[in-house]
Amino acid sequence: MIDALTEFHFLRTAYLLFLIPIAGLWWVSRPKRSGQSDLPSGVAPHLAAALRLGSEEKRRIYPIDVAMIAAALVAIAAAGPTWSRAQNPLVADTAPLVIALKVTESMENADLPPSRLERAKFKITDLINARAGARTALIAYAGSPHRVAPLTEDANILRPLLEGLTPAVMPKQGDAAGDALTLAQSILSESDTPGAVLFVLDDLDPSQLAEFQNATTQVFFLTMLPNGGDIVQLNNLKNAVVVPFSNGDGDIARLQRQIQTAYVDALDDDDRLDWQDRGWMLAWPAALLSLLWFRRGWVIRWALLGLFLTQPAGPASAEGWRDWFLTPDQQGQIAMNQKRYADAAELFEDPYHEGYARLRAGQYPEAAAIFTELTTPEAAFAEGMARIRNREYRPAISAFETALDRRPDWPEAQHNLEVATAILDYVETTREQSDTGEEAGIGADDTVFDNEAGRGENTTIQAQTEDAKPLSADQWISTIDTDMQDFLRNRFRLDNQEQEQ
Secondary structure (H helix, E strand, O other): OHHHHHHOEEOOHHHHHHHHHHHHHHHHHOOOOOOHHHOOOOOOHHHHHHHOOOOHHHOOOOHHHHHHHHHHHHHHHHOOEEOOEOOOOOOOOOOOEEEEEEOOHHHHOOOOOOOHHHHHHHHHHHHHHHOOOOOEEEEEEOOOEEEEEEEEOOHHHHHHHHHOOOHHHOOOOOOOHHHHHHHHHHHHHOOOOOOEEEEEEOOOOHHHHHHHHOOOOEEEEEEOOHHHOOOHHHHHOOOOEEEEOOOOOHHHHHHHHHHHHHHHHHHHOOOOOOEOOOOHHHHHHHHHHHHOOOOOOOOOOHHHHHHHHOOOOOOOOOOOOHHHHOOHHHHHHHHHHOOOHHHHHHHOOOHHHHHHHHHHOOOHHHHHHHHHOOOOHHHHHHHHHHHHHOOOHHHHHHHHHHHHHHOOOOHHHHHHHHHHHHHHHHHHHHHHHHHHOHHHOOOOOOOOOOOOOOOOOOOOOOOOOOOOOOOOHHHHHHOOOOOHHHHHHHHHHHHHHHHHO
16 A cells, blocks of 8 residues: 555646636535525524525535536546556466475475475465466476476466476485576566566575575565474565465465565566556546536435446446446456456457457457457467467467567567477477387387287287378377376486586
8 A cells, every 4th residue: 555655646647737627616606604694684583594495504515516526536537546557468467476396305294294295286286276367487496496387377287297296306405495596587587577486395594595685576485384383594584475384275365465466566667567547446436426416406316326326237248337438348358357258358349459358268269360360569479379379389380470570579479489389399290200100119110019929919900990080289299198207307307417518
């Protein structure tokens, strides 16, 4: 609240000048209270008061008061009060987050059954689910830090990787929390919006505190200790936010609030973003006050007002009483803020916003078709996102190349182009290897028996029929059965080898 007050200002201060004529008109038009001298002569004061219609002397508020208050609210709304930045519509509406999980033997302690590490995985999963639609990256660290997953909105990518993390897959033992923070900050530097780092740990080596004292991003800690125990080393960190483990969801809810608050504060310091006009908030009280003055005096049709307030929401369309006050695009934005993406797609008239809503709703082919018709670099970028999520890798590559043609040196588009190209290469290589038998070391002219002792006796081979369709790229990928722990172990070892070189 204090930060909001310090950032409060008006976008169009010239409209505040309208308050001067409003105040003057208010002063001139407001009835002046009459005194005792206005009583009819020759009539006792108490009798004259009884003969009057109404009780003007007791009236404190007049219709002109209500009208001028409504006019003042409209003038202030037109001036554009604001205290926060508007978020970039191309990114999620919550903060990017890098989660650094400590994977050491101490985390195998069973004082938080089944173990600290397993409970930490549960907490991370709960946090990922609570941040649905937000980008999250995962780091594992012990004696060395390793990137497990980049920033992604797809929780299905993070869950299996998280399950495979055990101390056995870590190539070095120890506590390299400082190096993990450096790696986390490098991941966040690739994002176009400010983010935060969350450490999930049960202890911190005092030698690592120097890195945290110089951290350039907001750092949070979730301590995996029983009975809400704390880590004394963290008490010396000024900017750290420490959340103790709890058996319920209180720790996750607190982390959510703290992370989002830090995100909003960081956005206010980003000069590349526009300020968010909050004037619309004053339009509603001004509209309600104006209803009190549509006839002389205090006459109001309460039944009509009650009908207005109790009007059912109805289907998601620009009709009914909403259409009296809001445009279809405004109604669509309200639906977007409420995460009703499918409804928002039906409400938006602006094609870009409609396409973005369909992208968030998972309607990838429809979204791609809309973005294809637009000529902006943002539209080509969004088309690439829709294509790659629909697993149309070649069209996605073409879309990202178009985005780079329209806006050269766009790092996000370049990164996504490299990711889409790598995925396509991996898919095609995997398919070719599976087609030729190279994965198993089988050449085209080799003869291999499935029962070596019998040399092929009593062997039945199911031949492919003529009408059978070849497996798609995604089906080829789904046939790859790799043990996640072996995958992570080999990958982490390779990381260390590259760092040593």
